[in-house]
Amino acid sequence: GENVEQHPSTLSVQEGDSAVIKCTYSDSASNYFPWYKQELGKGPQLIIDIRSNVGEKKDQRIAVTLNKTAKHFSLHITETQPEDSAVYFCAASSSGTYKYIFGTGTRLKVLA
Amino acid sequence: GAGVSQSPSNKVTEKGKDVELRCDPISGHTALYWYRQSLGQGLEFLIYFQGNSAPDKSGLPSDRFSAERTGGSVSTLTIQRTQQEDSAVYLCASSLGSGGDNEQFFGPGTRLTVL
Numbered sequence: 001g002e003n004v005e006q007h008p009s010t011l012s013v014q015e016g017d018s019a020v021i022k023c024t025y026s027d028s029a030s031n032y033f034p035w036y037k038q039e040l041g042k043g044p045q046l047i048i049d050i051r052s053n054v055g056e057k058k059d060q061r062i063a064v065t066l067n068k069t070a071k072h073f074s075l076h077i078t079e080t081q082p083e084d085s086a087v088y089f090c091a092a093s094s095s096g097t098y099k100y101i102f103g104t105g106t107r108l109k110v111l112a
Numbered sequence: 113g114a115g116v117s118q119s120p121s122n123k124v125t126e127k128g129k130d131v132e133l134r135c136d137p138i139s140g141h142t143a144l145y146w147y148r149q150s151l152g153q154g155l156e157f158l159i160y161f162q163g164n165s166a167p168d169k170s171g172l173p174s175d176r177f178s179a180e181r182t183g184g185s186v187s188t189l190t191i192q193r194t195q196q197e198d199s200a201v202y203l204c205a206s207s208l209g210s211g212g213d214n215e216q217f218f219g220p221g222t223r224l225t226v227l
Contacts, residue, residue, distance in 0.1 A: 032213035043116070043203055043218030044155070051213065089155065093212030098143060098162065100216060104154040 002027040004092050006103025014111050019077045021106045023090035026071065030092040033073045034100070035064060038087045047088075048075070080110045114138070116219035118204050124225045125194055133189040133222045137206030144187050145216060146179060147203040155203065161187060162210045194226045 003026045013019050025033075031052035036044035050057045050064045050073065057064050063076040073092075077084055087107050091100040117136045125131050137144050146158040157171040161181040172178070176194075181187040191198055201223050205216040 034215065036218075041220075043205075043220045045218065046215050049215070095211040095213040097212045098160060098168075098210050099157060099212060102155045 002030075002092070002101045004090060004101045004103045006090050006106060008106060009104065010107045010109070012109045012111060013080050015080060015082060017080055019075075019080055019084070019108055019110075021075045021088055021090070021108070023073050023075075023092075023103050024071055025073070025092040025101070027092065027094070027101070028071070029094045029096060030071075030101075031095060032093045033064070033066060034091050034093075035075050036089045036091070038089065038105075040086075044089060077108075080108075082110050082112050084108060085110045116204055116206055116217050118202075118219040118222050120222060121220065122223045122225075124227065126227050127196060128193055130190065130192045131194055131224065133191075133202050133224070135187045135189070135204030135206075135219060137185065137187070137204070138217055139185075141206035141208055141217070142184065143207040143210050143214070144181055145205045145207075146187070146189050147205065148173075149201045149203055149221070151200070158189070158202075191224075194224075196226050199224055199226045 005024045034049040037047045038044040061078045066073045087105045090103040093100045119134045142163045144161040148156045159179045160168040176192045179189045201221040203221045205218045207214040207216045
């Protein structure tokens with residue numbers, strides 16, 4: 001069945017450094033790739049998404065890249081801040097279905 | 113505007129009791145999802161509702177789990193004869209449309225503890 005692998009499971013960076021989280025998907029029909037941030041005690045919130053007709057999207061300190069050929073997509077956070085500490089989930093889906101296939105999550109810790 | 117709301121925020125129950133968890137989706141959202149998140153784990157899909165269509169119950173882990181969505185809005189997830197392994201955070205999400213490229217908006221979750 002469809003699968004999304006996410007790495008690393010935990011990531012610690014110094015404040016101001018960059019963080020990169022990588023995901024690989026298996027379903028070639030996937031064309032929508034959201035990233036969610038989950039803070040402690042809260043539900044996941046969408047922070048950025050990308051569709052398959054573009055290779056990169058940026059929103060201030062956050063960017064996502066997509067390599068459809070390799071079925072890889074990545075989240076890049078630059079100039080990390082303590083408030084970036086959270087669990088991040090990637091997901092893959094397609095307009096032809098309703099299900100998101102979520103990755104297993106990455107716990108990011110930004111050390112002050 | 114109001115987001116997805118869930119109640120209760122926390123529920124502690126004894127093994128063998130039944131529990132009901134409530135989700136109020138964003139007004140106008142036709143799609144509604146329930147997920148389960150065990151401690152430190154990812155999001156496990158449970159059930160999906162879309163308009164008046166038959167729900168996709170393929171993720172429900174056992175027949176002790178059931179869910180309803182009345183009037184295309186509020187949804188209730190019921191767990192009968194709760195077991196300790198049911199302890200988890202139960203998340204509800206809604207989206208404007210049924211396509212997978214619609215953003216899912218999550219509620220804050222209900223933390224269920226079965227003693």
